[in-house]
Amino acid sequence: MASALTAIVCSYRRPRNLAGCLQSLTEQSLSDLGILVVGVRGDTQTVQTASDLGIDVILQDQPNGVAAARNLGIDHTEAPLIAFLDDDARARQGWAVALATVLEDPQIGAVGGRVFDTRTGEQVVHPWGVDPFGVTHLLSNADRPKTLVPTVNGCNMAFSRPALRSVGGFDPYYSYYYDETDMCVRLARAGYRIEFTGAATVDHDFADGPTRERFIYSSCRMRTYFSTKNYMKSVGKSRLILEQFRLLRQDYQAFRAGHKEYAGMVGTWTALAELVSGRLTGFLDGANQAIQYGDNARGGSAC
Template sequence: MTQPAVSVIVVSKGRGKSLALTLTGLIRQLYAPYEIIVVADAEGISTVKAMWLEDKVKAVPFADPNISLARNIGVSVAAGEVIAFLDDDAVPEPTWLTHLTAPFNDPQVSAVGGYVIGRNGISFQWTARAIDYAAREVALDVEGDRPVALTPPRGQAVKTEGTNMAFRRSDLVQVGGFDPAYHFYLDDADLNMRLAKAGRVTAIAPLAQVHHAFAPSPRRGADRVPKDLYEIGASLQVYLRRHCPEAERAAVIDQFRADQQARLIRHLVTGGLEPRDVTRLRNRLDEGLAAGLGRVLYRLPELPHPSEPFLPFESRATQPGTVIAGRWFEARRLRDRAARRAERGEITSLFLFSPNTLFHTVKMTPQGVWEQRGGLWGRSLRSDPIFRPTTFRRRMLREIARVAKVRGIPRDN
């Protein structure tokens, strides 16, 4: 079956190093045809140039701190039938686009969301969720790894995560794209709600997976300690004005304040914040809530046709997944070997086992190698036993089986 042409939009601001890793994964997709659009500040545009991608991707300068506007600008030059979104602190698995676009074979599907993996490279940060008119989230039960189209109850929408989502272009532009009143936070949820109200269908694709690092920003540190709560307050207020009955808004805001206070106290207890920080952040939240009341809620017009033709990217991934595995003391030699294979266009997974029970972690290296490290008897899935006797070969085969579908590793590997 023919795969749809996909435009992948990455918005970046102040994260040149992180963007480079995002692009390292994105230029190695086992998919065709796709184009890459980077909407970024000067630092991000410089990163595109430093990676010799300037003539191969659509790089659009934009430095305003408004992710909704930035995404709409990306849509304005996106010529794909499907438009996918990826954050600049995320790295996609090589089969990401293959799995993310598969549900669009059903003409009823307008949007698709995938699963998001957290910092350890193994545990899921987000899977399937719904969100309601008061921005309350609830987990959705999705069994197995096959894509599934979901229809939540009235007043809810299937939640697609901003760092791993795709939309049929015709449906996205018809509902007006992203609402610029959301500078940050709930911008994707608002779009989900508008699509649900319009009767559109959203699917979840469990094997469409990206790794999300939570890079630092003006709003939070690398340790996820908040630096500013202004924009989440403003965006919540906008969301409630758009979707929540007026009589219920005060109660929702009171609960949100209580939840944020509890979050701040947790960081205070662990040493991430000082008492004066808690007071400042609480005040900033209230300022944001007040500002959200003053933001103009425009009727969102249909977005225009793309201003540029499709620019197909020739993926650096020219061969299916390959595996290298060894002991910790072989790491230097095996890393060099893996880097050479990645340079040749092989999707390379490197497994390094040490003689202990250390938990496993996974990351993509700057050379484009998927490296997994941990104890031979240690946990990979955090639900595993702390200690599981095994041989080197059995452990290697078990870890290969765990990632084969998303890494593009042939079954006979």
């Protein structure tokens, strides 16, 4: 018999972080919680870490990005409720019960919870909404809340299987960043509610990993793709382009923080080049999706 809730952890070459994450899941009070690790073929440490705890692992042939990994996990579990926890995060007690309780309402398609940065002790995830340009805002402080779609954070989130099935799973375009935001926009359009609960809390280490090369390029590309794919027809190309130019300075400051590869003169030019090239690629790819599929843009799971 399938578990009521399965927690999926996508992991690649972070065995020490993964061990703490999985330990936190085995200690949850939800008695029939399922746990599944999605790894990558050849990453023997991930497989060993999960196996030592008696946890099942399925493998991608190569690291194809977080959205594809999530879809692979979804397709290999029959649970009616599916949660995701980052491999460098640890769920506090009561996490699984809190997520499952919210999803008892069939009108709720997704739920997220609080995330605390272990480096600072600060709560870094709150009830957010995303605007058509991919910028998130605190819902409690939003000037125009009707223009925002509630969203969750990929580190700490759960979905009902019917909701995931209704939109075809995650869009595999997203290597990381904005896959969950894209999902929330599509779920909202499908008529589902997205909720936030303070009872589902995780501690996030924000560990370095091998998959985030060219961080500024990828971040700009994913957000511009998200914005163009989902809002080109309703907002218009001209306004989307103008907003991306407006965000250049903000992104330059935000995305460089904590990334040594963008320090110095060479790093500055690298950052500027990635800011522009990431936006251009994301815009063209997003426009192609919007033109081909409109509001029925792709997912990648049979659910």
